[in-house]
Amino acid sequence: MASALEVRNLAKGFGGVPVLRDVSFSVEPGKLTVLAGENGAGKSTLMKIVTGQLRPDQGEVLIEGQPLEQASPQHARAQGVGIVPQELAPYPDMLVYENLFVGRELRTKAGFLNRRAMITQARAMLEMFGVDIDPKTPMRHLSLALTQLVEIAKATTWGARILLLDEPTSSIPDREVARLYTVVRRLKDQGVAMIYTTHRMAEIEELADQVIVLRDGTLVMDEPISAAPEQEIVHAMIGRPLDTLFPDTAPPTPDIGLRVEGLKLERSGPAVDFSIRKGEILGLGGLVGAGRTEILEGLYGIRRTTAGSVEVDGHPLRRNAPAEAIRAGLAIVPEDRKGAGLVLSRSVLDNGSLPHLSSYSRGGWQLGNRRARVDEAMKSVALKSRGLDQFVGTLSGGNQQKVVLARWLTHNCSVLLLDEPTRGVDVGARGEIYSIIRDLAASGLAVLLVSSDMPELIGLSHRVLVARAGGIAGELGRDQLDRADAQETIFRLASGQATPGSAAA
Structure with missing residues (x-):
């Protein structure tokens, strides 16, 4: 099959520092190629060259056999290359259909804007991707996930036969990811070739036909997904085996750093009880919507609780008072790093x-x-x-x-509350963050770790609690976490399928 996109011997440097070194690969129509690599590996530079934003120092880009001769996004788009960047840039004060047709507006014979025709076509475009929204809706009223789907529709209905998706799930909630996957599969069925960057191994397994990995600007892997198991992908990205990613954790002390008794988020809801020893990393797992983040925010006081007690180093903490929580030595790293953390x-x-x-x-x-x-x-x-x-x-x-x-x-910090601490972080930096968390625990902090990444949850934690419907459905000790069926046990507890004796309650 002829390649939709071919990259030959690309090289690019800035200020004498090489960023890409002799990179070559090809992408076939109807196939999704995951472009993986740590931050700084050269992924962004490569994507900018393919989309005409940068001119390479060496090599060439071929679109369906024809060279991309100009460093111009307009020229690349005319040849069928589209991109949906990680930082979306719609026109928020314009309507959905206006965003879809910006720069290619339909006009009547008299030269006036044919709004009725654009609205009709916009509705058909959105329906093609299973998006049920009124084309006359202002863009600013859309969720991030819907905005992203509108941007995908805009790119592909311009005639893009090659689509670059840059970290498309990094900022959208988990419940919206399945809809994005459906859209991606429809595009594959239509013969669109895609380059997809992600830090999530689960996405690679779910969507990829091919995996290419950059490390320090050099192509170090180009394999079909069937020949690229997770451990080899991670090894290619970071230059070391996956089993070195999780550092050994020191045993906790006997002293209690955080004690939670009878904590309720709602008057009629379940009561939450647990304690964390100093030096212990307590994992909190569960399915999306199980109440993990709510429990963490309730402890800290930024989400109102209706009953219960919280003690830090043996001292009672007034509920629903974040300022007092800070003074008592509680620290929080929120899930939404950009929106709530910085x-x-x-x-x-x-x-x-x-x-x-x-x-x-x-x-x-x-x-x-x-x-x-x-x-x-x-x-x-x-x-x-x-x-x-x-x-x-x-x-x-x-x-x-x-x-x-x-x-x-x-x-002074006594208790560290972590909510998805490595979301949107590349594998190499993830390893550094794991070491930081381990060192903080070893220094005597009590750590509560909320994570949807199962290897992370199991690899870092001394114990894991499993949340379901706002309460705690079960607990796994380190000996259970070391068993081959640990992930299955956590899932069964989280989904209410656990059999008696499968985990300690």
Whole structure:
């Protein structure tokens, strides 16, 4: 079969530093190729060259056998190349159909905009992808997931035969992922060739026909998915075997760092009871909607609870009071790193100061210890940045997460609440974050880890609680987590299928 896209001997550097080195591969029509690699591996540069945003220093891009001769997005689009970037950029004040037809508006014979025809065609485009929305809806009223599907419809109905999808599931809720998968499969059936970047191994197994991996700008894997098991993909990405990803964890102390008794999110809901020892990493697993995040936020006080008690280092904590939780030594890393964890338009210094702003000023005057404390904390997590004045929005996902973690280390911290701490983070940076979490636990912190990544949950935790319907359905100790059927047991508990004796309650 003739290639839809062929990349030959691409090389690109910036300021004398090579970013891509002699990269060659091809993509067939109706096939999905996953482009994997750590942040900084060269994926973004490669995608920019394919879409005409950058000119390579060496090599060429062929679209259905014809060279992409101009470094121009318009030229690439005219040859059938479309892209849906990770950071979507629709026109929020325009309507859905206007976004779909921007730059190619339909007109009447008299030259006026033919809005009726555009609305009719827009409705047909959306229905093709199973999207049931009114084309006259303002774009700003759409969820991120629906916005993404509109952008996919826009790209493919322009006639794109090659579609690049950059981390399409990184910012959409899990419940929307299945709909995206359905759209991707429809595009494959229509013969569209796709390049799809993702950090999620489950997505690679679910969608990929082919896997190519970049490491340090060099192509280190180009295999059909049938010949690329997860361990080999990860090894190709990070240059070391998967079994080295999870560090050994030190045993916890006998002392209780966090005790939760009878905590209720709703008056008629289940009561939550558990404790975490100092130095222990307690995993909290379960299906989407099981109440894991709600339990974590209830502990911290940002989600209202109706009953129960929380103790930190033996001292009672007033419920529904986040400021008091901070003073007591609770720290939280939220799931939505960009929306709830960081101010992207501010510096590393400002973001590193956020939880303890009052301690850095007196009488309206800033004290001189802020920069030193934040700098020390960022060095402790090996933050890769140009300095404390760099905006966090320009950092990689892994380094952004390090900022969210490290800012709690500027003051005394006893309990660390982690909600999906490696979501949207590449495998290499994930390993660094795992080491940071392990080291923090070893220093005496009690850690509560919420994760949907089963290897992460099992690999990091001393114990795992399984949430279901807002309560705790069961518990697995380390000996059970080391068994081959650990994932199945967790799933059965999470879905209410557990058999008696399958896990300790």
